[in-house]
Amino acid sequence: MSQIHVSTTINGDATEYLCEADETLLDVLRDRLGMTGTKEGCGTGDCGACSVTVNGRLVCSCLVLGAEAEGQEVATIEGVADGETLHPLQKKFLEHAALQCGVCTPGFLVAAKSLLERNSDPSEEEVRYWLAGNLCRCTGYDKIIRAVLDTAQEMRSA
């Protein structure tokens, strides 16, 4: 089986890789590129732990083929902080103790960032529905929702 050569951009960096036709973007990120911040919780698009954006659109990377990333802009959890500086969402997740085990956290942060880029003043209900595809089993979501709402408020007043 010959592999597919893909040229893409990940977190702003030009990246090339080879992948099998049936390999997902999640597999490529984790196993070929060593970017293990993106997690696999289900492999079927039901948990959101593998959330990334492709051309600014929030998706589950387990439901994208690696080959589809050709010429696209992919953004992952590894690109959420600006160098040493945490994104406001990352800070608020820490302050609010919005993570316990932390395995869903990268997906939540990528998804929440995508929300705030579209809607700077979401209601609690809007946050809850936007994040309904991100499963968390530890927190009961309470502190996550509060962290997102608090971030939105802080970013608006900044």
Next chain:
Amino acid sequence: MRYEAPRTLDQAVELLSAESGLARVLAGGTDLLVQLRSERIEPDLIVDIKRIDGMSAITAERGGFRVGAAVSGAALGEHEGVTALWPGVVEAANLIGSTQIQGRATMVGNLCNASPAADAVPALIAAGAQVAIAGPNGRREIAVESMVLSPGKNALEKGEIVESLYLPARPERSGDAYLRFIPRTEMDIAVVSAGVSLTLDEGGRITAARVGLGAVAPRPLLVEAAANAIVGTNLDEAALDALAAAASAACDPIDDKRGTIEYRIDVAGVLAKRAAKIAQTRAGGSR
């Protein structure tokens, strides 16, 4: 398995026609990749249609809209024109999965996957949508309710591909709505669903209606008896009861992990009533 991303529809049709093994079209991939992972299917060829010109476009046409096969739920939801004309169709498409799924899933994929519980389909049936198909023998159009034959089986012939869906123009004082029942608020497959589209006269009387039901039979249903139950009425209680009874009577569901026969029959009537009331309100009517 081979992966191809042709630039033209003709190339796509050619690839699909020429493949002797199992070929699958990849649009949003939200069903296909799940099937791949579970090893339910092992295609020899995957044809990604997203690089084909026009596949990701929504265009105004004859007072309605043509929605390309690769238009994601999110892109559809952001389109003001379609949302204004066919709010029920858009809300149905936007109920498919999470925000992440919406970033990829397409109405056409939802249709071609041929699940009896597909969210977009009852609303498309209620809307009277047309399916534009391209294939080795040229192009053809079929009514959306003819597309799903049985669970997992659609009406496409070898080498054929759905190019777009056409949502027609509609008279003034028209409205549509889609409701589905799921145990949670998100992330579930419909246990029962109902799409209703209707048009009112100046007096608020229903002059035309279409009712689609999902997850209550081997394929999504167009229920003419349910539509007939409300045409000519102002959606009074008697009409609503008749609608519910006709919707329930059309059901031929199964018992499964998502619901029981009895439950689906009951709730189909409830949802048809509730969806009709929303459609009526959207059409500018009042009860």
Next chain:
Amino acid sequence: MPLDQQIDQDEKDFRIVGQRPLRPDGIDKVTGRARFGADMNAPGMLVGRVLRSPHAHARIRSIDTSKAMALAGVKAVVTRDDFGPVDESLLDVMVNCMAQDKALYDGHAVAAVAATSASVARKALRLIEVDYEVLPHVTDVDEAMALDAPALYENAADESVPAGMSKNVVRRYEFGHGDVETGFAAAEVVFEQSFKTEATHQGYIEPHACLATLGPDGQGDLWVCTQGHFAVRNVCAALLGMDVSHLRVTSSEIGGGFGGKTTVFIEPVALALSRKANRPVKMTMSREEVFRASGPTSSTSMDVKIGMNSDGRITAAHAELRYQGGAFVGSPVEFGAMSAFAAYDLEHVKTVGWDVVTNRPKQAAYRAPGAPMAAFAVESVIDELCKHFDLDPMEVRLKNAASDGSTAAYGPAFGKIGLIATLEAAKNHPHYSAPLGPNQGRGVACGFWFNFGGQTCVSLNIQEDGTVALSVGTPDIGGSRASMGQMAAEELGIPYEKVRTIVADTASLGYNDISEGSRVTFSSGMATIQAARDAIEKLCGRAAQMWGIDEDAVIWEDGCAKPAGENAGKFEPMSLAEIAAVAANTGGPIAGHTEINADGAGQSFATHLVDSEVDPETGRVQILRYTVFQDAGKAIHPSYVEGQFQGGAVQGIGWALNEEYIYGEDGRLQNAGFLDYRIPVASDLPMIDAVIVEVPNPGHPYGVRGVGETSIVPPLAAIANSVSAAAGVRLTHLPMSPPRIRKAIKAGS
């Protein structure tokens, strides 16, 4: 300062404990750097995959692996022939990791391969030929107890089980005191009801994963997401015939466990493959495998009978509990029987528990194992009696509540406990008197959990720059590294930021029990405090040495050694950092150590309050408001205590409303994925209000009680009481899925 000196908890003015500092592993977890089970790789690593039985019950006549072995890229295949014999005590664990003569459930491991890629491994699995003789199966607990049920074993019952029962009934437990018949005779009303609950899964988001390396020299390394790496080490070493010290296990970051990661599944298999292939082997479960073949909790069938007088006093209580724990002995029915009536001070009480085997995966602990189901049945019956007598459910619970010195239904007398404090807090909370609308109902329920202590070791190293490295042996499953750091900093009198807490590997500390039983903050916290006091003693000694005075004449205050008594004021106090800086000259490195078997974990109680609304036409439930009142003893890091309360409540909401294992007639699991195993999503829920009640535990230096498990005990009952009130009909079968509620409403009207 004696190591066991207790603090008067009511008077202690904490400096850092009770604050909410950032967790030490936080930045790694918000940036994606934290490494979980599947995030580790090794040079030359192979991919391991498991072949699983498609049958619920089948004799394995033969397994032919020759074609798989012949496939290019396959480096090792293991089957039952590669395991055992083992000690009787580990036989079940081994059989569960790799089927022996029979496949006992859908998903039971039958063989495994290690190959150069996942796709080769997948192909190899299809080339393994297993000859099955399919046997009749049973998955329902009541059906398994029928005399004509298919039997999993010929002789698995012990002497506790009376003769003449189904062979699937393997243990009987009984607890209680007084004479229930006398008590029922004295009751104005006796109410009896039967209940069922379906099996649920812990639902941790991270599937099981490990990376195993075992070379021909017999030295092994295992990286694994687990709640207890010491236990994993001991079990794996025994299953592989290794010396315990030759296997080093490192616990990765763990993406949730809730009891489900307290045992082994793929770990011994990965080690066996690695030994055979002589290369590192990484194994990860798919989500489907997690559901089919890890350790969900029991499904149950229960009868509860309670007698009550019109003043609300319970005269007698009796529960008969039947729990299936999958294909092996050991359902948590004993805990269910012990905890069922623990919240109440009763004169006549009796509980009987039946442990039943079925063709389902071997159950593993799930947060307060066995207790939530029993509480659901008991609290539902109490609710019915309150309704019958038109009594306030909170008052009735207060009237019967266990308090300090009450004899628990399972035997011992309670020490200082906080149940009444939680009930009072709930009664006085605005939630309890808030108005309700149509189709809405309010439910109350209490819950209990034992809490455990156990074997615990801690090492606290004072570094030469005055910082502190704290090594604990209990995997951090909910922020415990933060609370350990707080306790160390509190005790040492240094800033929290100066302490770095890590979870050490199995070679670096003595044996630590698993992170379970709500024991971590209690036990590792106690060990941390003691290790800090050990270090302080040494720090004072070094200061004394430098000052040339008696060790006894030095005290530790505000992070400094100070001369005391007749020497007071003669020398400048020396800070921890100052003493550490010159440690090389005063005897070498300074450290504190603790090795204990912690005792005195105080029992834990909670009261939950929930409002729900039912759509009578569809049977759908919306949780409108939820408030948790739980005794934490002393909340070290209140945010993580609240997090435990909220997380437990929401897992309970899932269990009560929509989560269930659904088996088909063929004995196969129908919903092995997050699509149809429906855990709550963010949009299903309101905020979960958490009220921390603090009744200090006299058994802990700072008063800590474990908080992790009790929070899942009341929700099933509280929600059932709320939904039953909203629907106008008693719901007795969990989950209260829309079809079940709709059916109950139709039957009731």
